[in-house]
Amino acid sequence: xxxxxxxxxxxxxxxxxxxxxxxxxxxxxxxxxxxxxxxxxxxxxxxxxxxxxxxxxxxxxxxxxxxxxxxxxxxxxxxxxxxxxxxxxxxxxxxxxxxxxxxxxxxxxxxxxxxxxxxxxxxxxxxxxxxxxxxxxxxxxxxxxxxxxxxxxxxxxxxxxxxxxxxxxxxxxxxxxxxxxxxxxxxxxxxxxxxxxxxxxxxxxxxxxxxxxxxxxxxxxxxxxxxxxxxxxxxxxxxxxxxxxxxxxxxxxxxxxxxxxxxxxxxxxxxxxxxxxxxxxxxxxxxxxxxxxxxxxxxxxxxxxxxxxxxxxxxxxxxxxxxxxxxxxxxxxxxxxxxxxxxxxxxxxxxxxxxxxxxxxxxxxxxxxxxxxxxxxxxxxxxxxxxxxxxxxxxxxxxxxxxxxxxxxxxxxxxxxxxxxxxxxxxxxxxxxxxxxxxxxxxxxxxxxxxxxxxxxxxxxxxxxxxxxxxxxxxxxxxxxxxxxxxxxxxxxxxxxxxxxxxxxxxxxxxxxxxxx
Amino acid sequence: xxxxxxxxxxxxxxxxxxxxxxxxxxxxxxxxxxxxxxxxxxxxxxxxxxxxxxxxxxxxxxxxxxxxxxxxxxxxxxxxxxxxxxxxxxxxxxxxxxxxxxxxxxxxxxxxxxxxxxxxxxxxxxxxxxxxxxxxxxxxxxxxxxxxxxxxxxxxxxxxxxxxxxxxxxxxxxx
Numbered sequence: 001x002x003x004x005x006x007x008x009x010x011x012x013x014x015x016x017x018x019x020x021x022x023x024x025x026x027x028x029x030x031x032x033x034x035x036x037x038x039x040x041x042x043x044x045x046x047x048x049x050x051x052x053x054x055x056x057x058x059x060x061x062x063x064x065x066x067x068x069x070x071x072x073x074x075x076x077x078x079x080x081x082x083x084x085x086x087x088x089x090x091x092x093x094x095x096x097x098x099x100x101x102x103x104x105x106x107x108x109x110x111x112x113x114x115x116x117x118x119x120x121x122x123x124x125x126x127x128x129x130x131x132x133x134x135x136x137x138x139x140x141x142x143x144x145x146x147x148x149x150x151x152x153x154x155x156x157x158x159x160x161x162x163x164x165x166x167x168x169x170x171x172x173x174x175x176x177x178x179x180x181x182x183x184x185x186x187x188x189x190x191x192x193x194x195x196x197x198x199x200x201x202x203x204x205x206x207x208x209x210x211x212x213x214x215x216x217x218x219x220x221x222x223x224x225x226x227x228x229x230x231x232x233x234x235x236x237x238x239x240x241x242x243x244x245x246x247x248x249x250x251x252x253x254x255x256x257x258x259x260x261x262x263x264x265x266x267x268x269x270x271x272x273x274x275x276x277x278x279x280x281x282x283x284x285x286x287x288x289x290x291x292x293x294x295x296x297x298x299x300x301x302x303x304x305x306x307x308x309x310x311x312x313x314x315x316x317x318x319x320x321x322x323x324x325x326x327x328x329x330x331x332x333x334x335x336x337x338x339x340x341x342x343x344x345x346x347x348x349x350x351x352x353x354x355x356x357x358x359x360x361x362x363x364x365x366x367x368x369x370x371x372x373x374x375x376x377x378x379x380x381x382x383x384x385x386x387x388x389x390x391x392x393x394x395x396x397x398x399x400x401x402x403x404x405x406x407x408x409x410x411x412x413x414x415x416x417x418x419x420x421x422x423x424x425x426x427x428x429x430x431x432x433x434x435x436x437x438x439x440x441x442x443x444x445x446x447x448x449x450x451x452x453x454x455x456x457x458x459x460x461x462x463x464x465x466x467x468x469x470x471x472x473x474x475x476x477x478x479x480x481x482x483x484x485x486x487x488x489x490x491x492x493x494x495x496x497x498x499x500x501x502x503x504x505x506x507x508x509x510x511x512x513x514x515x516x517x
Numbered sequence: 518x519x520x521x522x523x524x525x526x527x528x529x530x531x532x533x534x535x536x537x538x539x540x541x542x543x544x545x546x547x548x549x550x551x552x553x554x555x556x557x558x559x560x561x562x563x564x565x566x567x568x569x570x571x572x573x574x575x576x577x578x579x580x581x582x583x584x585x586x587x588x589x590x591x592x593x594x595x596x597x598x599x600x601x602x603x604x605x606x607x608x609x610x611x612x613x614x615x616x617x618x619x620x621x622x623x624x625x626x627x628x629x630x631x632x633x634x635x636x637x638x639x640x641x642x643x644x645x646x647x648x649x650x651x652x653x654x655x656x657x658x659x660x661x662x663x664x665x666x667x668x669x670x671x672x673x674x675x676x677x678x679x680x681x682x683x684x685x686x687x688x689x690x691x692x
Contacts, residue, residue, distance in 0.1 A: 012656045015671035047658040186614025189655035224598050225654050263561060265596030268652055282556035284595040300553060344619035349658025381615055419619045
């Protein structure tokens with residue numbers, strides 16, 4: 001009898017030895033005459049356990065991890081293929097508290113299925129949303145998405161239904177669906193994991209969007225740092241074409257839609273939607289002024305839906321299970337689930353999908369287990385490099401767009417980066433300015449020049465050179481960048497800088513009184 | 518000011534037909550010339566084939582795509598992935614994103630720079646190893662992260678990085 005063994009193909013799992021595990025398993029099983037079939041699945045998101053190997057024992061998947069290639073012989077000796085005990089055994093994967101306590105909607109199939117097997121995809125609910133969308137009129141599809149309360153998961157949180165309505169109502173025969181897969185924020189990796197582990201979900205979301213607004217061509221703008229995602233997406237697109245899903249007649253609907261993947265070239269700013277559109281057009285990724293809205297004049301000047309991977313990846317659930325099912329999760333105006341990512345100095349890093357409203361403490365302490373170093377938490381940055389630094393005193397903040405905004409922070413893309421008490425916050429503030437100077441597109445002077453001046457002024461403060469005078473200068477510079485930049489790059493870089501200053505003034509050689517006066 | 522002839526208009530000068538590199542770049546461009554906004558895609562193709570963007574890339578692409586040389590140059594200079602000089606035999610790229618910094622990325626960069634005797638964006642004198650900084654590989658739960666010769670590695674300590682670089686050098690003639 002053939003035993004199915006799952007070894008993740010996720011690039012984080014590969015970065016800690018998953019390929020070597022798969023090779024060792026194949027060789028060792030062959031040597032012993034064990035009949036196994038290895039499936040390279042996506043990651044379950046328990047990244048600290050990667051490479052996480054699962055064995056199908058009479059329909060129950062038993063997990064082991066973190067497994068290294070040199071563990072394979074002892075694992076097989078112990079009885080890996082029958083789910084026997086071993087120091088690395090965690091038990092039935094579906095019953096693991098870390099997973100069981102989550103509410104996986106967008107990530108329902110993550111790590112469960114073979115990412116490129118369309119039969120497996122459909123056996124786990126795939127294409128149900130698209131089939132429902134085909135049965136609806138375009139306005140009907142937009143209405144469902146609007147009623148679900150789904151907001152853009154890329155960071156800005158704009159209501160997806162309203163954006164789609166604008167594109168649907170825009171005149172013109174040529175419209176585009178653009179998926180922003182330029183996930184450049186440090187501490188975020190949920191887009192990557194979905195594209196590698198369940199790419200059909202993204203393609204299904206894009207196809208539903210196309211039917212809703214009347215688009216015939218889609219583009220995925222993928223960052224070059226994700227070569228595995230590129231290869232898997234291209235294979236998935238070919239499979240979808242072969243199945244009659246993408247192409248001239250989407251699942252027999254009489255509607256045409258196809259998707260191309262275009263690769264970025266190492267520019268963080270291209271994650272900003274207008275800059276991404278310029279880059280998709282083959283140009284320098286310069287930020288455009290709005291209006292015109294991309295929904296009306298987007299790619300090549302045509303009406304365009306620009307949504308993040310997880311926004312589009314949430315759409316199949318909404319169409320399959322209904323708007324109410326999605327909106328029953330979450331809090332206030334932040335409805336549905338968010339795929340939170342635990343990163344940085346964290347003991348149990350990985351992906352937690354839960355309704356909005358979960359507190360930072362539940363994520364960082366209960367799921368994350370505190371810092372990897374075992375030292376106290378000093379600062380937490382939520383929402384990427386442009387997000388504020390929070391202190392350990394703010395762990396009870398619920399993750400919800402409006403509450404975070406009121407606290408001077410942002411949920412953003414749901415990335416949570418933990419720093420322990422060895423973190424030098426003046427150095428991190430300086431880095432925020434350095435990063436901005438490195439990655440600014442150069443269009444707005446406060447961002448292009450201000451970021452370089454920001455590095456210099458912070459250096460003067462930390463060197464003790466006229467601290468008070470240079471502090472005044474830095475705060476003034478932050479104001480100018482906030483007010484005088486077209487996009488979030490220049491506009492939000494002051495967030496980490498200001499929050500580091502006000503919450504950790506001692507790292508700059510300043511007192512709380514000096515900073516607040 | 519003298520009037521300029523057509524051939525002096527940027528992009529209007531045909532690339533050197535006798536130059537095989539230029540001719541090949543022209544072919545690569547022609548293959549995609551019908552696609553909408555193909556310049557960045559073509560630049561990726563050229564770099565994929567040559568490992569960098571040879572000097573004749575600018576005139577060749579300007580000619581095929583009917584763009585000014587300034588436009589082509591502007592796109593090349595905007596993106597950090599696009600190279601106007603050959604890469605080192607082995608590229609070592611270390612993530613300096615905040616998540617990797619939280620677990621020691623800055624020390625890793627300093628170690629690599631010290632060991633290789635080069636700064637970020639530089640190559641060793643024999644061009645065997647180049648050091649680059651990257652802002653995020655999406656491996657933020659298992660940092661520090663480094664890519665060595667195109668392969669991604671997580672939880673990279675200075676010792677591990679040394680071993681990974683040594684592995685790439687083992688096959689070469691110099692010990």
